[in-house]
Amino acid sequence: MNPAPTIGVIALSGELDLARRTELQEVLRLRDVHASILVDLSAVTYADSSILAELLRFRADAARRKVAVALLITTRQLSRLVQYAGLGDAFAIYDDRGAALSYLSEAAG
Amino acid sequence: MTGRSELRVHRVAKGDSARPLRHALASFMKAAQVDEDTIDDIVTAVGEALANAIEHAYDDGRDGRIELYVRLAEPGLAEVQVCDEGTFIQREDRQGRGFGLRIVRSIARSVSIDTSGGTTVHMIFNAPRTEPAA
Amino acid sequence: MRPFFLTAVVLALLVPTVVAGGLFERHYIAQAFTVSEDLRVARTTEFAALRYQLDEETGVRGFAATRDPLFLGPYRDARANLPPTLDALPLDLAKVGIGDTPLVADLAATNATWVRTVAEPLLAPRSRDDAAIERRGKNIVDRYRTDIAQLDSLLRDRQNQVDVEAQSAINRIVVLMLASAFLIVLVAVASVLQQNRLGARLEDQRLRAEAEERRNLELRAAFDVEKRIADTLQDAFVQRPLPSHPMLTFSATYVPASEEAKVGGDWYDAVEIGEQRVLFTLGDVEGHGIEAAVTMNRARQALTTAALTGGDPAAVLTRVNGELLRSEARMVTAVVGYADAGSYEFAYATAGHPPPILLEPGREPRMLACGGLPLGVMENARYAVERVQSVPGALLVLYTDGAVEHSHDVVAGEDVLLGAVVTASRSSERDIASRIHANIFEGRQVGDDVAILTIGFGRHPAAGAAKRIA
Numbered sequence: 001m002n003p004a005p006t007i008g009v010i011a012l013s014g015e016l017d018l019a020r021r022t023e024l025q026e027v028l029r030l031r032d033v034h035a036s037i038l039v040d041l042s043a044v045t046y047a048d049s050s051i052l053a054e055l056l057r058f059r060a061d062a063a064r065r066k067v068a069v070a071l072l073i074t075t076r077q078l079s080r081l082v083q084y085a086g087l088g089d090a091f092a093i094y095d096d097r098g099a100a101l102s103y104l105s106e107a108a109g
Numbered sequence: 110m111t112g113r114s115e116l117r118v119h120r121v122a123k124g125d126s127a128r129p130l131r132h133a134l135a136s137f138m139k140a141a142q143v144d145e146d147t148i149d150d151i152v153t154a155v156g157e158a159l160a161n162a163i164e165h166a167y168d169d170g171r172d173g174r175i176e177l178y179v180r181l182a183e184p185g186l187a188e189v190q191v192c193d194e195g196t197f198i199q200r201e202d203r204q205g206r207g208f209g210l211r212i213v214r215s216i217a218r219s220v221s222i223d224t225s226g227g228t229t230v231h232m233i234f235n236a237p238r239t240e241p242a243a
Numbered sequence: 244m245r246p247f248f249l250t251a252v253v254l255a256l257l258v259p260t261v262v263a264g265g266l267f268e269r270h271y272i273a274q275a276f277t278v279s280e281d282l283r284v285a286r287t288t289e290f291a292a293l294r295y296q297l298d299e300e301t302g303v304r305g306f307a308a309t310r311d312p313l314f315l316g317p318y319r320d321a322r323a324n325l326p327p328t329l330d331a332l333p334l335d336l337a338k339v340g341i342g343d344t345p346l347v348a349d350l351a352a353t354n355a356t357w358v359r360t361v362a363e364p365l366l367a368p369r370s371r372d373d374a375a376i377e378r379r380g381k382n383i384v385d386r387y388r389t390d391i392a393q394l395d396s397l398l399r400d401r402q403n404q405v406d407v408e409a410q411s412a413i414n415r416i417v418v419l420m421l422a423s424a425f426l427i428v429l430v431a432v433a434s435v436l437q438q439n440r441l442g443a444r445l446e447d448q449r450l451r452a453e454a455e456e457r458r459n460l461e462l463r464a465a466f467d468v469e470k471r472i473a474d475t476l477q478d479a480f481v482q483r484p485l486p487s488h489p490m491l492t493f494s495a496t497y498v499p500a501s502e503e504a505k506v507g508g509d510w511y512d513a514v515e516i517g518e519q520r521v522l523f524t525l526g527d528v529e530g531h532g533i534e535a536a537v538t539m540n541r542a543r544q545a546l547t548t549a550a551l552t553g554g555d556p557a558a559v560l561t562r563v564n565g566e567l568l569r570s571e572a573r574m575v576t577a578v579v580g581y582a583d584a585g586s587y588e589f590a591y592a593t594a595g596h597p598p599p600i601l602l603e604p605g606r607e608p609r610m611l612a613c614g615g616l617p618l619g620v621m622e623n624a625r626y627a628v629e630r631v632q633s634v635p636g637a638l639l640v641l642y643t644d645g646a647v648e649h650s651h652d653v654v655a656g657e658d659v660l661l662g663a664v665v666t667a668s669r670s671s672e673r674d675i676a677s678r679i680h681a682n683i684f685e686g687r688q689v690g691d692d693v694a695i696l697t698i699g700f701g702r703h704p705a706a707g708a709a710k711r712i713a
Contacts, residue, residue, distance in 0.1 A: 018160045019125040046131070048156045049208035053586070060585025064518050070705070077149045084153065084215035085208045086603060086634025090587065092705035103705055207588070207632020 007104050008034035013043030016051045024051060028058040035108030036068035038100055047078050052085050059091060068092070068107030070100045113137070119176040122193065127159040130177045134189075141181050142238040151234050154216040155189050157209040158230040162193035165228060186218075187236035194227040250434040253426065261423045268416040275409035278339055282402045285335035288328060289398060293391045295325035296354060299362060300384055307365040307373055318362070325354060332394075341397050350390045357383040469533055486515045490584035492699035493521075496676040499692045500531065500645070508535030508573075509643045509694035510543045514551070519585035522550045525696050526577030526596070526618075527643040538573045542618065546579050556580050556592035557626040560618065564594070564626075567619035575618040578641055587700050589639060590630045594618045597644050600661065602668055604636040608661050635706065638675070639698040640664050645691035646683060659683055675699070 010027060014020075028039070039055065041047075055071065062069045070092040073079050079095070082088055092107075094100035116137040120126040131152050138148045155177070162175045178190040213220050217232040302318025305311065333347045361380035365373065485493035499507040508528030516522045524546045528539040545566050549559045556579045567575060578599060580591025591599060595617030598610040611631060616624040633639070647656035663682035672678045676695040684693075 015128060017127050017131075017156065018163055019128065021124075046152070046156070048127075048153070048160050049212060050160065052208050056586045060519055060583075063585065076146070077153060080150065081153055081212065084150075084212040086211060086215075086605075086636075087208075087587075089635035089702035089706035091703055107705075207630070211632070211634075 006035035006108050007101060008032055008037040009040055010037060011040040011043065012051075013045075015046040016044055017046065017048050018050060021050050021054075024054050028054050030058075030061055030065060030067065034067060036070070036104035037062060038070050038072060038097075038104055040072045040097075041078055042072050042074040042097075044073075044075060044078050047081055049081070049085060052082070052087055056087075056090065068104055070094055070104050070107075072097055072100050114141070114181050116179040117176065119174055122163045122173045122175045124163065126175060127156060127163055130159055130175070131156050134177065134179060137179060138181075138187070138236070143181075143187070143236050144239055147234070147236055150216045151187060151189070151236065154213045154232060154234070155191065157212050158189075158191040158232065161209055161230070162191050162228065165193050181236060185235060185237045187234040189232045189234065190229055191232075192227060192229045249437075250430050253430045257423055257426055261419060264419045265416060268412045268419070271412040272409055272416075275405050275412065278405045279402065279409075281335065281338040282398055282405065285332070285339050285341075286395070286398050286402075288332050288335045289391065289394050291328045292325065292332060292350060292394075293388070295321040295328060296384070296387055296391075297321075299325065299354075299358070300380070303362045303365050303380075304377070307377070315366075318366075322358070326351075329354070336394075336398075339398070339401050341401060344394070344397065346390050346394050346397070350387060350394075353383060353387045353390065357387065485513050486521055488515065488521065488584060488701075489704075490519070490701040491521055491582060492673070492701060493697065494674045494676040494699075495694070495696045496674070496680050497692070497694045498680060498689060500689060507531050507692040508539045509645070509692040510539050511641070511694050511696040512543060512547060513696065513698070514547060516551060516581070519583055521582045521584070521698070522547070522579075523582060523591075523641065523696060523698060524550070524577060524579045525641040525643065525694060526575055527645075527692070527694070529574045531692070535573065538571050538575065541571065542567060542575045542577065546577060550579060550581075555628050556590055557628045560592050560594050560615065560626040561624070564616075564618045564620075564624050565622070568622060571619050574620055576644070577618055578613075582639070582698050582700075584700065587633045587635060587637065588630065589633065589698075590628055592626045592628050594624070594626060595620075597642065597647060600640040600642075600664055601631065601633065602638040602640070602664055603634055608640075608664050610657070610661075633700055635700055635702045637700045638664070638668055639700075640676075640679065641696045641698075642679075643692065643694045645689070645693035646680070646695060649684065649687055649690050 008031075012024070012027065016024060030037075039058070044051075059069050071094070073082065073093055074095050079093075082091075082093065092100075092103055094103065116133065118130055118133050120130060134155055135148055135152050138151065143151075159175065159177070165173070173194045176190075176192045178192070180188045182188060210220070213230075213232060217234050219231075219233045221231045223229040223231060298317045298321035302314045302316070302321065305314030306318070329347060329351045332350075333342065336342055336344060336347065357380060361376055361383060364376050365380070485495055487493075493513050495511050495513075497509060497511065499509075508530055509526070511525040512523065514522045524543065526539070526542060526546070528535045528542060542563065545563045546559060549562045550556075554562070559579050560577070563577075574595075576593075576595040576597075578591055578593045578596045580589055582589040591611075592615065593599075593613040594615040596613060596615075598613035600608050601611055602608040612627075612629045615626040618624075642660065647653055647660050650656050650659075660679070660683060663679045666682050667675045667678035670678055675697045679695055679697070680693060
């Protein structure tokens, strides 16, 4: 399924810890004019709380520009991390790409 | 065969020091037949403590040492200590500061932070072991 | 009014009296004048009687001595005039009240005798004894003159009498006039004094009434001012609405200790200062009533202003502490902070204020750090910023000590509050602050003003969409 042109995708992978913090900040930025953005974290094998802070910041920036954000999380560790941090209700989190994209289409339109 | 019951590793604190320590921990617990999901959780929690320790060491301005100590106790407990030599500094402007402790508390049975002579984060986890393969 | 009436009465009595008296005396005096005139006439007649007799005698003696007929002229004139004069005399005398005197008759008789026994013999061509006749004539004339003298005396007496009576009448008039004048003056003075006194009394009354009126107006004005202040403050208090935010929910309640004091020293405030950030303050001025409310308003304004111009919560408190030290006598406890809906973080600082309560999903409610001196107590007081990372579904509860100090055991009060927070959060009520207040004070007396502000960190609208990965 192709994402609608107005949905941007940011994909991250591997282990996201302190060492990759700067890279994370760079990647998680609003660049192009998209109506909504999918943050694809399905390839992240490990993440610590630093990514949470960045995701919150990113989401806040997007909200200011009326850009909808959805997270795609398929791995257990990251999913549990979000839950343990108490941020399970902070984002639109999907474990299925299709569902995530439909949400973003609706949110954008 | 059962693995060792203790693990002690230390590293000079650098940004990329957490990863090898995490892997060492994961390997250790896997060898000790600790449940996979539990390993994930413990690594998540300890990873937070490690990240914290590294940041403390950095704030101190010198190359500090980080030590990870793990002990598996018989009734399915894991005791983990993360020590760094830095003084415990209040980091006023860091974001995400609060999530680390919250995550550890959510996972560990108990957490305590000892700030006498450096900082030691002491955690105890439930660590059920799977039946060793015969 | 009364003294005037009195004067009128006195005048009404006095004037006719004086006028009547005057008229009476005047009549009296007029009469006296008439009598005096009559007396003058009588005396003239009397003198005429004397003169004519003298003329007779002179004429007779002159002729007797000289046999010159020249002397016969006056004798004959007098002889002609004297009888009518003597006839007129009794009438004149009667006019002046000396009518029944025998003197006139005697005068006439005496004169008649003299004429017969002296004048005529002396006038005959040949008289025998002139000296003897003259001697006899002298006696008779003496008698005549004595009568005249007596008559004169009578007339003079009468005149005196009349004079005295006239003088008396005049005196009486004068006395009457003087007395009346005196009385009038007296009454006038008395009435003037009375008027003055009355006037003074009225003036005094008027001044007192004015003063009282003025005082009433002042009291009323002061009451109006105070009421206006109270209304203004109450309006300001009531009108400041809580922000309406998609990701932050607010509720607040303020219950003053007494019903009449609609304003007091407690306040709460929440102001949006960005798309995701909210400034919150809550505080407590010591005391009650209007003065506490005035200080409260100042403190609240100062905190909001300082916070909006930037700076972390501790810097805000430091600045406001300085301002309140300069201007206020009352102590203020406060908590000020910012909540960030985007990151679920909040930072705050407290000045002698009870600890904020944080209730997070799946955790027991806990009291956060607090400290610092109350505002307006000490120069260079230090305040600390506390930063807390919270999560969606968290509830931050700020309150004034009235919420915990209802019983005399603060610890028990805190437990009650924590329990009330948990219970309220489980209810589906939107107005959690009121629910908390109700839970605390169910069956309890409200002792102090109570203000409660809650800030709820909301959940993402699409949260829970995905299956939780076990």
